[in-house]
Amino acid sequence: MIYNPTAIKVPEAANYNRKIGGRQVELYYLKNNKGMQVVVSNFGAHLIGAWLPDRRGNLTSVILGFDNIEGLARQKSYYGSTVGRYANRIAKGKFTLEGQKYSLPINNGPNSLHGGVDNFSIKIWEAKQLDSSAVELELFSEHMDEGYPGNLTAKVKYTLTDDNELMISYEATTDKTTVVNLTNHAYFNLNGEGNGDILYHIVQINADKYTPIDKTLIPTGEIAAVKSTPLDFTQPERIGKRINADHPQIKMGFGYDHNYVLNPHGMHSPVAVVTGDLSGIKLQVYTDQPGMQFYSGNYMTGENTLRGGVKDKARTGFALETQHFPDSPNRPKFPSTVLKAGEVYKTTTIYKLSV
Template sequence: MRLAKLNSFSINIFIILMLCLACKKKIDHKSLKKQKSVMRIEKCYYGTTVDKEEVTLFKLINEGGIYVEVITFGGRVTTIKCPDLQGKMDNVVLGFDSLSQYEKKNPYFGAAVGRYVNRIANGRFSLEGEVYTLAKNNGDNSLHGGLKGFDKVVWIVEEVKETPSFVSVKLAYLSKDMEEGFPGNLQTTVTYTLNNDNSLNIHYEAITDKTTIVNLTNHSYFNLSGDCSNSILDHEVQINANKYVPVNKSLIPTGTLASVEHTPFDFRAAQLLGDVIKNNHEQIEIGDGFDHCWVLNNVSKGYRSVAKAYHSLSGRVLEVLTDQPGMQFYTGNFLDGTLPAPNGGVFNKRSGFCFETQHFPDAPNQPKFPSTTLVPGEKYRTKTTFKFSTKY
């Protein structure tokens, strides 16, 4: 009898131990499953264009919870949510909350811009003895690829990757020969990669079957406060450049490269935007703020750190790395309060700034500028990184 009780007690203990182990295994399995799903991509339907093309949204999420949203219409970055010093998550780029707004006239929020970012004087350029005429969509000039540039087309999803250290989506677009006046069938891809170090890589590639010109960038507007109703004038900016590209009243380069020394264009040491933008310098008056290309230092080194922005109240820091020779720094001078913001407000003047890594504007008409010519058999490749962090 005593032995039977002991056996019954032992059996009960054994059952309890087995249940505990099973429970532990179940918890561990859930934990492992959760851990594996942290670095991931979510995909959803975003809308249908007026031309009946379906648009998809990809949400890239890293282990720290930072996420980036990209839509196939215009290859646009619509959201970058990252934490401030207190861990509060905010969207630090300007954008809309509907496809219909992106289809209307807008200042290229978050777009992949091409075939040629920035301005081409008089909408014309010569290449191999032939003159090409482009649409004039910025006064007498061609701007950001013309009337229907890469920002207004639906890109094809070529590849989606999920790994333990990064997630990425690769978009592709074929720009046909003489589209918007540019020669050659240009096959372009843009790959957005979110890494676990809170950096967003944007990698561009292009090939052509006829000699053409190419100059691509991303046109995100940043406001590190996370609130687009705030001005960017309380941001500190640093740009590693000894020279910049002066422009005429049409914002076309004069052909010279000017020293930043003793000018408000000297951002080699960090400057508070609100202090320098008030300067009555002729170049600032022309653009009603900064809308100029800086000649980035150390271009021979290729991919390197070129600029930083810091917002002291939130503690957010944005670092830019690129292999490009130039960067257009634009302070939202033409935002005028007419476009609706997702929070119910509007996008006012200076509610965002752009760091547009690129070749110099109007380079096809400026023989002293680095060439933007792409020939058959060669591949256009360039990489830019936006890296986010915080500091006190």
């Protein structure tokens, strides 16, 4: 593979600043003193991309994305999306809360995924650039929006520090008991966008356990050990080494598409570390969440044209979605995702990049 780190440029505002449904879409640029840049849009509170110098000083795009708003709005794979109200899957689009049964749109096999059809990732958020390093976005989701109870106000704040930390802070309030699980669905390629697949990236995940899935990718309810399985990343390992292993969990996920039960941790120790084999760029993930979905891009089909005319072929990006567990509203033994009136949902995830 020829390493071509300078091929993908920072998108121009003129290619994104359009009106969708009468609402204005805009880009917001964050920069730090290390030369790192992050771009955010108020369309879906998307993380459009991140660029930083590699070990040779070349500005490298490490998050997959699109050259224009048309490409972003057309795609259905949640590239860089803020997903909600409920990230990941809810079995059969149904759950019961305080004795009331709720039904959600079915948009992923027999299940509801990432908040349903008209989810947070395609809404126009209210945005305010706080300074050159931070932008805050807000969305109002009315009662029974996509089947979820309660008038919910959600906020997302992106902050880029001078230590190359992209801090994503989430907050939500409701006037009626509901369920909330927000995350970002960025696809990373630490060798640089357009530089092939991610199979030789080295991954380590601080999780001794995971939640096994059934054939529809819904947790079975079991919390199982990763030891002696292809899902064990407690020690650094290539993503691709066991991605096609003859193991029922790998077969059902067509690779990695599993929620890891994170070991006890604080915000000062990473829950995951990934290194690009060609670029030397390292990603460290910090979060206060109990789980993280590791997705190895198994369903990338090449149907989307990414920045620079690159196709999103299979496994050209990976996602590390910090979260509560999938289907938690139907699994009382899982950490709760219930938010009641008067409470405040708060969570923070940091993606730290270095060379």
